[in-house]
Amino acid sequence: MGGCVRHELRILALAALCSLLPALARAAPTEADIAAGRKIAFTKTLGNCIACHVIPGGTQPGNIGPNLTHIRALLPHRKDAYAIIFNEPARKPQTPMPPFGRNHILTPAQIRQVIAFLYSHK
Numbered sequence: 001m002g003g004c005v006r007h008e009l010r011i012l013a014l015a016a017l018c019s020l021l022p023a024l025a026r027a028a029p030t031e032a033d034i035a036a037g038r039k040i041a042f043t044k045t046l047g048n049c050i051a052c053h054v055i056p057g058g059t060q061p062g063n064i065g066p067n068l069t070h071i072r073a074l075l076p077h078r079k080d081a082y083a084i085i086f087n088e089p090a091r092k093p094q095t096p097m098p099p100f101g102r103n104h105i106l107t108p109a110q111i112r113q114v115i116a117f118l119y120s121h122k
């Protein structure tokens with residue numbers, strides 16, 4: 001009986017650990033995430049963020065949106081940037097910025113990569 005309870009506790013602990021892993025992985029973006037995010041931001045067929053935003057390393061940026069060089073200061077919480085990139089019209093119905101997540105232009109993983117890239121600038 002006691003052994004059985006111990007066994008259940010071990011399974012519970014393991015399940016708790018497993019449910020934490022994606023969050024831990026998200027907390028620490030890798031160099032590969034940053035490189036993928038750079039590509040998304042600067043590629044016309046992906047995010048094409050450079051069409052509207054000044055972003056470090058990008059050439060011929062547009063100026064329809066705010067300069068994202070100091071995004072860490074503008075939006076200290078990455079989850080706020082995520083919400084904006086996922087569906088900015090929810091916040092500003094008249095925005096020219098496409099709802100990248102809502103309209104499946106980018107996957108949630110790609111949005112996290114572009115955020116990893118933008119927040120890699122000091």
Ligand code: HEC
Pocket residue numbers: 041047048049050051052053064065066068071074075081084085088092094095096097098100114
């Ligand atoms: C067609 C133009 C356009 C494109 C493309 C675009 N944005 Fe925007 N973005 C804007 C505008 C305009 C704003 C200013 C707020 C508003 O009107 O929604 C903005 C705001 C933002 C903000 C909030 C900045 C702040 O200081 O509040 C972030 C972050 C952002 N964009 C990231 C991105 C990323 C990442 C991409 C590419 C995946 C992207 N944008 C593509 C036009 C664009």
